[in-house]
Amino acid sequence: xxxxxxxIGVLSAxxxxxxVKIPPANAESVSYAGFKNIRENGAMSxxxxxxxGAVIIKNSETGSEWRxxxxxFDADESIKPNIKMNYxxxxxxxxxxxxxxxxELSSAAFCVKKGGLTSEKITDGVRASYYFPKCKxxxxxxxxxxxxxxxxxxVIKDIKEEDSSYRLTGWSLLPYFxxxxxxxxxxxxxxxxxxxxxxxxxxxxxxxxxxxxxxxRDGAIDITAASGHTENALLPVFGTxxxxxxxxAVITSGEARCSVNAQVTSSTESYNSVYSExxxxxxxxxxFNDKSWNKKEVRVFENAAPELDKLSVTYFLLEPDTGYxxxxxxxxxxxxxxxxxxxxxxxxxxxxxxxxxxxxNAVKHILGFPVKSEIALTKYGDAVNILKExxxxxxxxxxxxxxxxxxxxxxxxxxxxxxxxxxxxxKSGLKKLTGYLKDNGINGYFDVNITDxxxxxxxxxxxxxxxxxxxQSPVIKYQYSLSTLQKKETDAFWYLLNPIKVNKAAAKxxxxxxxxxxxxxxxxxxxxxxxSSYNEKxxxxxxxxxxxxxxxxxxxxxxxxxxLSAPNAYALKYADEISSLPTQSSGxxxxxxxxxxxxxxxxxxxPYAMEPANKTGDFEKSVLTALETGSSxxxxxxxxxxxxxxxxxFYTLYADMYGEWINKAAESYKEIGGVLxxxxxxxxxxxxxxxxxxxxxxxxNGVTVTVNYNNSEAEVNGEKIPAMGYTVNGGEGL
Numbered sequence: 001x002x003x004x005x006x007x008i009g010v011l012s013a014x015x016x017x018x019x020v021k022i023p024p025a026n027a028e029s030v031s032y033a034g035f036k037n038i039r040e041n042g043a044m045s046x047x048x049x050x051x052x053g054a055v056i057i058k059n060s061e062t063g064s065e066w067r068x069x070x071x072x073f074d075a076d077e078s079i080k081p082n083i084k085m086n087y088x089x090x091x092x093x094x095x096x097x098x099x100x101x102x103x104e105l106s107s108a109a110f111c112v113k114k115g116g117l118t119s120e121k122i123t124d125g126v127r128a129s130y131y132f133p134k135c136k137x138x139x140x141x142x143x144x145x146x147x148x149x150x151x152x153x154x155v156i157k158d159i160k161e162e163d164s165s166y167r168l169t170g171w172s173l174l175p176y177f178x179x180x181x182x183x184x185x186x187x188x189x190x191x192x193x194x195x196x197x198x199x200x201x202x203x204x205x206x207x208x209x210x211x212x213x214x215x216x217r218d219g220a221i222d223i224t225a226a227s228g229h230t231e232n233a234l235l236p237v238f239g240t241x242x243x244x245x246x247x248x249a250v251i252t253s254g255e256a257r258c259s260v261n262a263q264v265t266s267s268t269e270s271y272n273s274v275y276s277e278x279x280x281x282x283x284x285x286x287x288f289n290d291k292s293w294n295k296k297e298v299r300v301f302e303n304a305a306p307e308l309d310k311l312s313v314t315y316f317l318l319e320p321d322t323g324y325x326x327x328x329x330x331x332x333x334x335x336x337x338x339x340x341x342x343x344x345x346x347x348x349x350x351x352x353x354x355x356x357x358x359x360x361n362a363v364k365h366i367l368g369f370p371v372k373s374e375i376a377l378t379k380y381g382d383a384v385n386i387l388k389e390x391x392x393x394x395x396x397x398x399x400x401x402x403x404x405x406x407x408x409x410x411x412x413x414x415x416x417x418x419x420x421x422x423x424x425x426x427k428s429g430l431k432k433l434t435g436y437l438k439d440n441g442i443n444g445y446f447d448v449n450i451t452d453x454x455x456x457x458x459x460x461x462x463x464x465x466x467x468x469x470x471x472q473s474p475v476i477k478y479q480y481s482l483s484t485l486q487k488k489e490t491d492a493f494w495y496l497l498n499p500i501k502v503n504k505a506a507a508k509x510x511x512x513x514x515x516x517x518x519x520x521x522x523x524x525x526x527x528x529x530x531x532s533s534y535n536e537k538x539x540x541x542x543x544x545x546x547x548x549x550x551x552x553x554x555x556x557x558x559x560x561x562x563x564l565s566a567p568n569a570y571a572l573k574y575a576d577e578i579s580s581l582p583t584q585s586s587g588x589x590x591x592x593x594x595x596x597x598x599x600x601x602x603x604x605x606x607p608y609a610m611e612p613a614n615k616t617g618d619f620e621k622s623v624l625t626a627l628e629t630g631s632s633x634x635x636x637x638x639x640x641x642x643x644x645x646x647x648x649x650f651y652t653l654y655a656d657m658y659g660e661w662i663n664k665a666a667e668s669y670k671e672i673g674g675v676l677x678x679x680x681x682x683x684x685x686x687x688x689x690x691x692x693x694x695x696x697x698x699x700x701n702g703v704t705v706t707v708n709y710n711n712s713e714a715e716v717n718g719e720k721i722p723a724m725g726y727t728v729n730g731g732e733g734l
Contacts, residue, residue: 039125046144090107090128156309179272194599205265239327244320256544261275276313286300354637355580357650372411377653384432401565410449503551530544556574599631603630619664678703705728
């Protein structure tokens, strides 16, 4: 368990409140042998070594420092020399030869030692240009310091590839920035799901190093087998808490083409580190038959460089031993300053979220013949009844998210018109539902899926208008077997619409939504499923992100309000409410424990619900998790025909008949609603793992909630927390 060390000092901006103190500009500067003092900003100074490319940032008042190369990195004689070269490298590039083989080159061994490093002064810092003679590739990196923000940027337009035999495919940027050694205490933060902590020197080197693509792997990459249940890296953030100085890094540009990587010490690794890796040209293996019909595999690459000015990572430089809560609050402040998060207007809003499914496409027999048809699971009238019964049972505030409500069902054409489904009750039924929502002050959000094509329509043809994989085949998505994790190629599959067409479809259905009476919209795939259309201009993953943002903006403008499920960071600015926000990480072996980082970032700004409590397998534990993370409870429901979904992609809804869950959900809502309503407008001030299974969340309005997940009573500082229970301190009437 890591001790949360509170930061000292209160400055005007929240990030600066957690950062180093900056005294007057005449503070004494600090010098390092072999380093030039490139930039001074009060007590903060940036020092650059022209011979090695290394950077040191120093606070002359507190003594805190942050290094791109670990101090005395070559002291460990058990480490191989080529690994030590990585420690002294600010850049490790990957490149491919004409045969498609990919190689790595460290800047220390293959640039600096070969005389390939040059540098020049720029505004607020220095540009280091790394030339690798072996492949004749030059990568320029700008290092700048502003206040407590150290930024490293690779300038894409100035990258040079002088030999057509070699192509740059990517790089790791500052792989050992602020790294922790074998004798140090500290931790790494990674953005897996809700967030996870990796303790320094945790003895887990036998597990794979951590690597997760920000916003998930590109959906246009063919996946032959699923990897089991994993959460995505939803936020482009990572951090290090260390004795000499801490940092939280935000990938501020190009994050859609990045992964976050982390590793711990071992017999062959001297440091604990977390860093970003950038995909310059994506690649995958493609199969073909040669003249003798023998199957061959070849690696295929993106043709062009990404449509991006630069790849930038900003490190907010924090006090030594900073906790993950303060890292989250620093990122929160970054989002506030950039207009992503806005203060809540209703500070006592705590609803129960209801996630209902309207219809499914399933086989039914007509005149003895099997026909795949739209079958109702929750009619418009059923949705009204569910909300009425919840209210009667004591859940006095609710949110409705309604999926699969448009004519034709989920396995249909790209919807260009928000047409009511006759199977679910037609226009009159939809009107009654929207009227009930309005009359009772219930926020209702109607989900639209404008990325997944099951059938073609004029202007949206599956084979012609789908996104393209690297081999230029259409992107086709499959369901996967839970037992074998292999594709279920005989089951329903769908094509992904190319991103430019997605934006056009958004404009059409946005215009139609205005006529339905719907005052809230959801579009989960745009917020959580980011993909390219390879080798088509304007549709690389960065461009697709911009198109998806425009689409979300159009949809929100048409309906007025928007709910998103577990959204990637680029979609946060459009979310009025959030559902299904993960309260766990993927549970990779290298991580030590999960933390509510995402929840800390948005609490007090955007109301959110955790995963459906009736899908977790332990409803009572979910209630405790809601208390710990400040989440609303969520219920996933259908009202009929649960026996018709076995052979559909919605087969997991078989246990969601609402009658089995209404009373349990309402009772749990009444039990914890008063507590969580009292903190709904507050910010999480501190989250602490007190012991195994015992966690505490403190809010800035004085309320503290302590949760005990154990089957036996726990005691913390004289306070007894009941088994599978909780205590609440502070606040009036709690």
